[in-house]
Amino acid sequence: xxGNDFAATGDAGVPASDVAATSAGRTLLEQVExxxxxxxxxxxxxxxxxxxxxxxxxxxxxxxxxxxxxxxxPDPYRLGLIRQIAQHAHSExxxxxxxxxxxxxxxxxxxxAILLAKVQDEAGHGLYLYAAAETLGVSRSDxxxxxxxxxxxxxxxFNYPTLTWADVGTIGWLVDGAAIxxxxxxxxxxxGPYARAMIRICKExxxxxxxxxxxxxxxxxxxxAQRAMxxxxxxxxxxxxxxxxxxxxTASTHSEQSMTWKIKRFSNDELRQRFVDxxxxxxxxxxxxxxxxxxxxxxxxxxYDFTQPDFHELMRVISGDGPCNRQRLEHRRRAxxxxxxxxxxxxxxxxxxxxxxxxxx
Amino acid sequence: xxxVDYVLGLGDDAxxxxxxxxxxxxxxxxxxxxxxxANIALDQLGAARLLLTYAGELEGAxxxxxxxxxxxxxxxxxxxxxxxxxxxxxxxxxAKLLFxxxxxxxxxxWLAAAGDERLSAVADKARKESAYHLDHAxxxxxxxxxxxxxxxxRMQDAVDRLWPYTHELFEGDHAALRPQWLSLVTAVLDxxxxxxxxxxxxxxxxxxxxxxxxxxxxxxAELQVLHRAHPGARW
Amino acid sequence: MRPRRGLAHTHVGSLHAPDAELALRxxxxxxxxxxxxxxxxxxxxxxxxxSSPDEKDAFFDPAADKVYRHPTFYEVPEGAGHI
Numbered sequence: 001x002x003g004n005d006f007a008a009t010g011d012a013g014v015p016a017s018d019v020a021a022t023s024a025g026r027t028l029l030e031q032v033e034x035x036x037x038x039x040x041x042x043x044x045x046x047x048x049x050x051x052x053x054x055x056x057x058x059x060x061x062x063x064x065x066x067x068x069x070x071x072x073x074p075d076p077y078r079l080g081l082i083r084q085i086a087q088h089a090h091s092e093x094x095x096x097x098x099x100x101x102x103x104x105x106x107x108x109x110x111x112x113a114i115l116l117a118k119v120q121d122e123a124g125h126g127l128y129l130y131a132a133a134e135t136l137g138v139s140r141s142d143x144x145x146x147x148x149x150x151x152x153x154x155x156x157x158f159n160y161p162t163l164t165w166a167d168v169g170t171i172g173w174l175v176d177g178a179a180i181x182x183x184x185x186x187x188x189x190x191x192g193p194y195a196r197a198m199i200r201i202c203k204e205x206x207x208x209x210x211x212x213x214x215x216x217x218x219x220x221x222x223x224x225a226q227r228a229m230x231x232x233x234x235x236x237x238x239x240x241x242x243x244x245x246x247x248x249x250t251a252s253t254h255s256e257q258s259m260t261w262k263i264k265r266f267s268n269d270e271l272r273q274r275f276v277d278x279x280x281x282x283x284x285x286x287x288x289x290x291x292x293x294x295x296x297x298x299x300x301x302x303x304y305d306f307t308q309p310d311f312h313e314l315m316r317v318i319s320g321d322g323p324c325n326r327q328r329l330e331h332r333r334r335a336x337x338x339x340x341x342x343x344x345x346x347x348x349x350x351x352x353x354x355x356x357x358x359x360x361x
Numbered sequence: 362x363x364x365v366d367y368v369l370g371l372g373d374d375a376x377x378x379x380x381x382x383x384x385x386x387x388x389x390x391x392x393x394x395x396x397x398x399a400n401i402a403l404d405q406l407g408a409a410r411l412l413l414t415y416a417g418e419l420e421g422a423x424x425x426x427x428x429x430x431x432x433x434x435x436x437x438x439x440x441x442x443x444x445x446x447x448x449x450x451x452x453x454x455x456a457k458l459l460f461x462x463x464x465x466x467x468x469x470x471w472l473a474a475a476g477d478e479r480l481s482a483v484a485d486k487a488r489k490e491s492a493y494h495l496d497h498a499x500x501x502x503x504x505x506x507x508x509x510x511x512x513x514x515r516m517q518d519a520v521d522r523l524w525p526y527t528h529e530l531f532e533g534d535h536a537a538l539r540p541q542w543l544s545l546v547t548a549v550l551d552x553x554x555x556x557x558x559x560x561x562x563x564x565x566x567x568x569x570x571x572x573x574x575x576x577x578x579x580x581x582a583e584l585q586v587l588h589r590a591h592p593g594a595r596w
Numbered sequence: 597m598r599p600r601r602g603l604a605h606t607h608v609g610s611l612h613a614p615d616a617e618l619a620l621r622x623x624x625x626x627x628x629x630x631x632x633x634x635x636x637x638x639x640x641x642x643x644x645x646x647s648s649p650d651e652k653d654a655f656f657d658p659a660a661d662k663v664y665r666h667p668t669f670y671e672v673p674e675g676a677g678h679i
Binding site for chain 1 (some may be wrong): 399410
């Protein structure tokens with residue numbers, strides 16, 4: 001899962017077409033399937049462009065076709081994608097920690113199995129994304145190094161602690177929910193390997209949000225203590241989830257190019273609004289309240305009005321002063337360092353075997 | 362008639378193994394290994410659930426898988442000591458998995474052909490999973506044993522430390538399985554350039570009777586803390 | 597990956613592994629968590645020889661004008677069956 005909340009200079013928005021209109025009446029999973037169909041049909045369109053590389057690249061983008069690894073691409077396109085895909089991959093990997101924190105204490109064996117499968121999926125998604133980034137000419141070890149040395153970020157949401165079991169449900173409902181709203185448009189991203197990885201990830205993640213919702217629904221309809229646990233978790237995670245969409249569009253810096261290249265398709269504020277509109281109805285079904293006294297329907301706008309998250313807090317967390325930034329990175333570094341002897345052993349064994357076996361066998 | 366304790370022994374082995382393996386999630390030496398160990402933990406957990414459910418039915422006291430997993434103390438657990446031992450490094454985890462999966466594979470194969478229909482259905486599924494776990498543990502045992510001097514030392518140390526606990530696996534009725542188990546395990550240790558520890562000497566046991574190491578109580582405290590804090594709650 | 601019996605293998609993704617045996621296992625663990633396949637091949641990336649985008653025109657354009665290779669090029673007289 002992933003947000004748009006890692007860079008102090010946000011990818012925010014130029015005005016784009018109305019999100020709700022584009023996706024009218026389609027569930028998120030249907031939108032993923034639409035993107036997959038579109039990827040297939042775009043591949044059947046021919047691209048008319050002359051032989052100059054830049055023109056051909058532009059023509060492919062304009063035809064809504066996909067750029068593939070060995071195609072020529074402008075350096076900023078390549079570098080921007082590497083950064084975005086890497087940060088997305090890091091988010092999947094660091095994101096294993098807050099939920100992984102509850103695997104050993106999950107309150108039933110069924111919940112333990114579901115949570116373990118979910119956290120395992122995050123590792124898998126990190127791997128798909130590192131592989132997509134590698135098609136752009138970087139190595140995974142370089143990217144991991146950039147994460148461990150703090151030069152590349154991950155989604156800031158994972159710098160908040162999971163204090164109770166209800167946090168696991170709330171992460172599924174709100175954090176995965178926000179991630180899906182962010183990720184679904186990426187299934188149509190112009191870079192083929194990234195778009196294909198996102199389609200696979202979004203399909204696999206479709207169970208993640210539902211399991212979170214189910215946990216919360218059960219808690220909200222359980223004992224008074226369970227219900228209080230659920231409401232407390234929603235209160236703590238609501239605004240950080242809204243912050244996952246990144247800074248407001250007015251603080252936008254470098255996203256116009258990202259839009260033109262069809263990497264990003266909707267602005268931060270559009271996606272945030274869409275998320276709020278979805279959550280209000282779902283909160284009603286849960287019987288839990290969202291901690292915003294100013295949340296109300298605005299018939300003129302055809303959207304809910306809501307209180308913006310504290311963007312100063314987001315900036316503090318991004319810059320390293322969230323509750324768990326140090327803990328998350330230390331954990332990752334320790335796992336990496338403690339595993340070094342194992343990786344060295346596997347490499348040494350492979351080398352010995354290659355030396356023993358004649359080439360070509 | 363299959364005894365409740367017999368099925369609990371199988372189920373508790375799987376549950377405690379799953380709990381230990383899941384501790385690797387987000388801290389394995391490679392991301393690929395995070396995924397692999399989680400798969401194995403999920404297999405063990407799945408088998409544990411089926412077995413505990415069946416044990417509850419045999420007992421006939423209305424206890425389901427969760428009542429058995431979350432509301433028994435360590436003195437009522439019937440797992441072998443091997444699975445509850447802490448896993449301070451990856452070599453210990455692989456040695457445990459090698460010994461355990463070779464044993465589980467043989468036991469499940471035997472049970473799949475034995476008379477209890479419910480148990481043989483579970484065993485028929487689980488034996489394929491155990492075969493994969495054995496394959497995974499074997500590949501890593503060989504790589505660590507025949508890798509670098511450090512990995513060889515760690516792997517040999519893990520094998521030496523865990524070896525005494527393998528005798529408990531073959532107490533009573535299962536003594537006949539040990540020769541087959543030895544041949545599975547010895548082949549892997551040989552390929553890994555590791556020395557098989559000598560038999561004889563210290564052979565700790567008692568797990569099947571509920572006499573465990575000090576480690577199990579801590580493991581269960583963590584596993585059960587939330588469930589026990591909310592008596593009667595649904596999750 | 598062969599998704600089901602009777603279908604051809606298709607590319608599903610990349611992975612890292614120190615050697616071939618582990619590569620196969622990693623592929624199984626990473627790409628078949630939801631019963632996506634019944635058979636897996638792994639190939640070291642270095643062993644793949646690929647056509648280059650620069651050669652695209654020379655490689656693939658010459659086939660464009662050979663419409664007579666497609667059955668739709670031919671007119672079938674009214675009434676002719678089984679053709």
